[in-house]
Each structure stands twice: as structure tokens, then as C-alpha cells.
Amino acid sequence: MLAMPSLRLILMILASISERRASSSQASPPTAVAVSATSSGTMVDTPCLANCLFYTDQLRITCPIQSKVPLPGTQLLQPNQNLLWSHPALALEHQKNMTSLHLRGCGHTNFQAAAFQGLESLLYLYMNNLSLGNLRDGIFDGMEHLSFLDLDNNRIANISPGTFLPLKNLAGLHLRDNLLTNLHDNMFQGLSQLRWLYLNRNRISQISENAFRAPSKLRRLYLQGNSLTSVPSNAINILKLSILNLGSNHIHNISNVDFKKLRFLRELKLGGTELVNVSPNSFASLKRLRTLDLSNNNLSTLPSLSLLPALQRLHLEGNPWLCDCRLTWLHTWVQEEDSEPVTCQSPPSLNGHRLGRTKVVLFSAGLGHGDVPMCFDC
Known part of the structure; x- marks a missing residue:
């Protein structure tokens, strides 16, 4: 069985790299050196260090073989999938210059309190x-x-209040593909500098009114792929969001107050949310909105978006559009602006026709299919 190098040896190597970097008068391009460790004076191939790359311009060790077990003290710790690994403090307390730490694919892993204590320069985890x-x-x-x-x-599935309290300078947080169902008031307490938050593909059905009060500087919020049945307007309207993604939820209706205070919003995604109805003036306050995604819903009509002067991209494909006089504004818009194709589903005479390629017939006094005014012809 191959001998395992000691943590002390790893730390000595990293310390040597750090000293060389500090003594260098000017930055040099990254150089990679293949390293083998010694045990009892004999050169041996080790499970992690064989074929690892030590970068002299930064405290980083990359072990490309995922199935081999690296040791604590390296920057990239990637044990195999079946390892139960308890980190008493990750034995990283001496790595004060480390800026990035990758702990991926370790299986069931148990981290104790203050597991990363001493990593004073760590920026990315x-x-x-x-x-x-x-x-x-x-x-x-x-x-x-x-x-x-x-x-x-x-x-x-749950995050206790105060968990993120020490992270006073955190700008980005990824919590995708977890089991969260509820965002409570103090979940993000302490994240006063948070700019973007990814909560995609959880099971979130409820968001407290004050869930985002602590991260008041949040600019990008991703909530797609959850179980929301309505827009969490009370929670989001206190923010100055530039990007909001609510796609692939179960939101059937959009009211005229849901986005009323999001005046800085540039991108709004509501694709695949099972939308049936959008109230008039639902987006009227979004004067900076450039991209609106309403694709793959159950919309048959849509109020005019003429009050959105900055709108550049409009995604409406995948809806059962009823091409009547209520979509005259859209007929003009898709011809003049950048838009995905809009295909009519009804009335039967226009089924399958592209809205932008139909001819508008001046509306007289008659009513068309289902007592709906008709003004389109092939």
C-alpha cells in the first residue's frame, strides 16, 4: 500500500512556495512543477501528490485525479465519493495567504464550528x-x-438564523439544488454586502416578507425551478434588483402591484411559470426593463407593453396566442424589435401563422370568433 505523506510535509511545501513568492521582486508567470513526496527517505508516489501541480505564483495545489484522496492542507480537497471525513479545523490554520479553497465531491462530510478559522485571506470557498x-x-x-x-x-433543508452572520463581505451566494422550502426572516442575516443570490431548483413555496431585508444591496435574485404559486412581491419590492428570475414556478397570475417598486429591474424572467393572466399595467413601472421572458406559458393575450421604453428583447414563444385586435400592438412590435417568433393558435383561420407575417385588417364594427373583435387576416 502506498505511503501517505504527512500534513507537515504539505504545509512545508506550501510555506516554501509562499516564501518564494514573497521574496520575488516582481510577479512571474505561473509555473507548474510535478511533485512526489518522501517517506522515510524514500521517494514514493502518493495518492494525491503524484501528478499534482504546484503553482508558484499562488498557494494552490491542483490534483487532477478525482478518484484519489488529497490531504488536508492543499487548496483543492477532493476525496472520493465514499469517504466520511470529519474536519477538526481542516488543519488549514497555517494557510493565512490562501485565497481560494475547493471542497467538492467529498460525500457525506461533517464540518465542525470554526472549521475555516485562520484562513484570513480566503475570498472564494x-x-x-x-x-x-x-x-x-x-x-x-x-x-x-x-x-x-x-x-x-x-x-x-434549513438554515439557522445567524449562520451567515460572520460573512460581512460576502457578495455572491450559491444555494442551488438543495431542499429549502421556506425562506424565513433571519435566514440571510449579516449578508449586508450580498449582490447576487442563486436559489434555483429548491422546493421553495413560501418567502417571508422580511427574508431579504438583511441583504438590502441584493441586485440579482434567481428563484427559478421552485414551488412558488405567486410573486413574492412583499419580499422583493424592498430591493433594487436589476435581474429577477422566477421561471419554472407555478405562478398563474401577475397583478399590477407585483413588480410595482422594482424600478431598477433590467431583466425579468417568467418563462415556464404556467401564467394564464397578466393584468394591465403589470410592468408599467419597469422603465429600465430591457429583457422580458414570458415564454412557454398559457397566455392567449397580453396587455400592451408600450409603457416600457427600454424594452429590447421580448420572449413570447410557446404560448397559445389568440390573434385578435388586442394583439395589434404586438403585431407592430415584433416587426420592429428583437423578438422570438409569435405563433397564433386561434382563431382557427390563423392557427400556425406567425403574428408578424399576418396582415392587419382595419376593424369595423363586427365581432369575430367567440365574440372577440377580429382584425387579423392571412
């Missing part, structure tokens, strides 16, 4: 695919400089 379940209180203690945290795909 990747903890995806670890099957964490839940986050222990105090796990992020001492990480006030962290800028980005990835917790994707960890089966997280």
Missing part, C-alpha cells in the same frame, strides 16, 4: 456536492473577508 444536510452554527466564524460561497447540491 467552494463547498458544493458535499451532502451537508444542514449547516452547523459557527461553521463560518472568522471568515469576514469571504467574497463568494458555493453551497450547491448539498441537500440543505
